[in-house]
Amino acid sequence: MTKVTKTVCVVGAGPSGLAAAKTLLHDAPNGTKYDVTIFDSQPRVGGLWPVNKTDEAGLVHPAMIANQSKHTMCFSDFAWSDNAPQIPRAFQVGGYLELYRQRYCQDATLRLGCRVKKADLISSSSNESGYSWHVETQSADNGVEEHRFDYLVIASGYFGEPAFPAFLKNTNYDIPVVHSSQYRDLEQLLGDPKGKSGKILVVGGQFSGVEIAGTIATHVSDAVNAPGPRRNDYIDEKSQRPKFSVHHLVQRPTWILPLMTASTPADSAPCFLPMDLNYQNLSNRPPGPLVNTQGHISVETARFVNSFFHGLLKTNQSEFSPRLTVQESDYDNQPFVGISDPYMDFVRSGTIGISRGKLQSLSGNIAYVGPSGEQIDDIAAVVLATGFKASTSLSFLPEEIQQKLSIAPNDLNNTVALAFHNTHHPDVPNLGFVGFYRSPYWGAIEMQARFVTALFSYGGPHSSSLPASIVNSLKNDKSIERTISLRTDPRASQFPMGDYAWLSQEFGIALDIDQVSRLGKMPILPPKNKEMNVLTAARYPGKKLNEVRRMENEKNLNRTEEVVTAGITKGRFVxxxxxxxxxxxxxxxxxxxxxxxxxxxxxxxxxxxxxxxxxxxxxxxxxxxxxxxxxxxxxxxxxxxxxxxxxxxxxxxxxxxxxxxxxxxxxxxxxxxxxxxxxxxxxxxxxxxxxxxxxxxxxxxxxxxxxxxxxxxxxxxxxxxxxxxxxxxxxxxxxxxxxxxxxxxxxxxxxxxxxxx
Missing domain, CATH: 2.40.128 (Lipocalin)
Structure with missing residues (x-):
């Protein structure tokens, strides 16, 4: 009997939404067919990622440098263009996603500039779960519209809206106060700089804080040292020094990594590779099934990982600034990481100053820091790198379902409690999630999309038709309990959901997708003297590859192996x-x-x-x-x-x-x-x-x-x-x-x- 085509609403047209749509259209098991509609409130695809140099409407500056290489920010069966840089800019990431959409999502109905206002679960005799979704959308062209779908996939992610400290909301200040996602350049931040000077205070010490501090310091340096007529509004006439500097307020010791790290850090002439390729070298992991290294961090694990970063960088960072030092007494605490190329040497040069503590209040041009009582004066502007709230991405769901999902709006890391690595909730069988994963690995997004598609195709998490591999994985899953416990765990890791290699392994087991072998011989690295074994999304290709997709997957594998070999044996990236x-x-x-x-x-x-x-x-x-x-x-x-x-x-x-x-x-x-x-x-x-x-x-x-x-x-x-x-x-x-x-x-x-x- 011919199966009825099922309808799916996908909320979000960023990497997660596009991966979900593509998987539903091309990789559904059990002979299931889907009619997919993608809604996104923005006028283009890409989500966070702008699609060209002039696209400044989103949460990411088009010129921002990604903190992962193209080998990681890539899907298993779609390769980057030949001339793409190893570390792409944001607008290039958006361009990749638009090409991905053109290749794989042409059969989806794409509704851009159309926001999902409400999604209600209603009874339905035509769906195995007994329910369908009544979805209400709003757009400038068509006003309010009503739709009905068999399934709903939420792919709008963790970056729902910028998170602001409560005491800084809805208050007028004498100086500009913006979120890091709103920063574009000095002129937009400061207005006319004539007659102004002082510190640009960056608040927040994790990824976005380190990245935006380095970016603003670069803009200051460029304003002062670019060719052409002197930009005297940025230079003090007497000292001929910049009138503006960056001051970074951080709460805890953080290891700062550049985009390229040493594969052989003990050598005075080390080899270099993109940081993520070194980090995802599986030969550095213990043999046998992988164990999760994220979530609750024991003292033993913390000491091991902090020691690893010290060995990787060969410094405790004190030579850059005493306030960046990771003391041995800090090793018992869970490690935190930031990524930036210029940040550390801007700190060393004094272009970026450092304070430790938490912003408690702002008065005039003075910031008050706790618990030390330190005052940071002469502030020209404040940039808040304080993260994002994911709860906004779920606000269109009924209150009853939000309660089932145990939504915690103020927990930025563990906002929603979902089963099997943030893919679904057993009490809402025709609802799936893709991209609710706080880490930058697109392979995890792809795996989530495959798992959600499999659940839908076999009738939901309680279906008797589920393959044994999925049944066993669901039986042993503790994701919901783990998420809830991490909300109050003082030793929760920076990225609590799980490490990428372990997640790939667990999804592979559930979906019966084997990790493919390397295509060729890889370089051998000391001190373990093992052949490199780098994990990317391409190591877990889908099961239904046609010849074109198989060639794209092989191209991805080849490119990664070529780059690794060139870095280790030919001095590339030195x-x-x-x-x-x-x-x-x-x-x-x-x-x-x-x-x-x-x-x-x-x-x-x-x-x-x-x-x-x-x-x-x-x-x-x-x-x-x-x-x-x-x-x-x-x-x-x-x-x-x-x-x-x-x-x-x-x-x-x-x-x-x-x-x-x-x-x-x-x-x-x-x-x-x-x-x-x-x-x-x-x-x-x-x-x-x-x-x-x-x-x-x-x-x-x-x-x-x-x-x-x-x-x-x-x-x-x-x-x-x-x-x-x-x-x-x-x-x-x-x-x-x-x-x-x-x-x-x-x-x-x-x-x-x-x-x-």
Whole structure:
């Protein structure tokens, strides 16, 4: 007998809603067919993620850099475009989702700019559960409409609305107070900066707080150091220093990781990979079935994980700021992590100041911090990185169902208590959830969508038709009780639902989806000397792949393995790691030895400072235009400023000396380059000095003294032979050396410089 097509309402057109719709349309088991309608209040798909550079209506700035690589922010059977960066910008993530929709969700009815107002459970003889959904929507074009569906999938996620401290709600302040999701740039935050100065206070020390503090500090640095006319509204005329700084208020010690971490942190010349690929190397987990590392964190687990992060970073962070130090006495407490490339060195340079405590009140331009009683004065604006409330995403449900779901509006981490890893509630069998998972792994979203689709297709969580694997998984499931207990657990983890690898394993068991093997041989890493085994969504492909989907899945697997192999064996991302760690001030000691009497020999002692700013087109206009045409990102660059005193050892003369360059990193070429600065515009790039080429050690040799690199530059007839050496303490440069040998008809000298923090 032909099965009747079932109707499904999907609320939300972000990653979760699109994954749910795609799975219902293409992966439903048991011969079930679905007619899917997606509703979203926004005028485009993507949810949090804007779909182009000018899309600023959502909760994420289009230019925001994601904190995961494209290998993680990707679905198992849809690969990113060939020229996509390893770490995408927000607008590129939205673009990926729009292409995913075009590929897999064309058969769904998409209702954008249409908000779900109410969803009521009503009796229905046509559905196995005995119920269907009466859904009321509202849009500008059609006003209020009524619909009826067999099933409802809520995919509107944890980011329902910005969460504000109660004492800051509905109050007028003398200075701007905004949520981090509303921040776009300095002008929008401060208005006209003329006559203003002070600290931009960022409140909140987890992911969004660290990210937004680093972003605002970057904007301040760019405003002061960009080429062109001086932006005097941002520079103090007397000191020539920035008029604005960032002050970050954090409550607890937090490990701050860059986007690229060291795969071999013990080496002074480590290999680098995107942080998530290193973190999801299953070879680092104990053998056998995986055990959940999230939720309640015991003292033993806390000490192990804190020690792991200390080993990964090779620092307790005290050299950046005493207030960022993770003391050994903190190791008993559950670890917290933030991710940002520039944050730590902005702290070291003083661009970001740190206070510990909780914001208790705000009066005028003074913030009062508890429990210490500290006052933070001279505040120009406040940016609240205080999270989001998920309860708004569920407010259209009847009160009776909200009670069944044990909704706790003020618990931002454990808002709703759902069964089997936040997918459903047994008392509401035709209601599913996708994306109620507070962690950035899209593979978990995909698994939730598959599980919800399977439940619907076999008649619900109480159906006698359910496969034995799902029955057994539901029988042993304690997700609801676990969520409720974590609400009052002082040792709850930063991401309480469960770690990604363990969740993938548990969903795979329930859905009878095996983890596929790697396609090729992977690099072996010390100290365990095991072959890398990196988990991504592509390791758990669906069961109903056609040839196109199978090829997309294989492309995902290949790309991840190629990147991992290139990072471990070919030095890929070393240039990026060096570039990230240059930010801020260095002590410079340089000697000059000349073979010609008319050219001085001597010693230069001073400082070299790298000022971060947005990438500029000067000297590379064609390349810039091509990136713009392809919808890419121009990245960042440094203005290098060197100041100090040179002592001529022969003549005994002393004089002040300065020089400037522009340092750039090209993501597509994975290449560092140094550019001359125009003589009449001291912040504008002129032409290329040299590209920096990193040297791989010969087979069997080591880079015990750091990564070596070389370059050359022909200046008319004089050849500059350039040698670099970069020595790391895990992700951070410890010191680096730069030497020149200059030879030709007019020059014959050598320069050796050492840079130390």
């Amino acid at each position: 240039a990026r790691a060096v570039f990230r760690s240059l930010l801020g001030e260095w002590k410079l000691d340089r000697t000059v030895v000349s073979q010609r009497p008319e050219q001085p020999s001597g010693r230069f002692v001073g400082t070299a400072t790298f000022y971060l700013r947005n990438g500029t087109s000067h000297g590379r206009e064609e390349e810039f235009a091509n990136i713009e045409k392809e919808g890419g990102d121009h990245g960042f660059e440094y203005l290098y400023v060197e100041n100090g005193e040179f002592v001529d050892e022969v003549k005994g003369l002393r004089f002040n000396a300065t020089r400037r360059y522009i340092w750039r990193y090209n993501e597509r070429k994975d290449k560092l380059s140094v550019w001359f600065v125009k003589t009449d515009e001291d912040r504008t790039a002129d032409y290329l000095f040299h590209d920096i080429d990193f040297v791989l050690p010969n087979e069997g040799a080591s880079n015990d003294d750091g990564w070596k690199a070389k370059a050359s530059h022909l200046c008319i007839e004089d050849l500059y032979d350039v040698q670099y050496r970069f020595s790391f303490d895990s992700v951070n440069l410890r010191d680096w050396k730069l030497g020149y040998s200059v030879s030709g008809p007019k020059k014959d000298y050598s320069i050796d410089g050492v840079y130390r923090r």
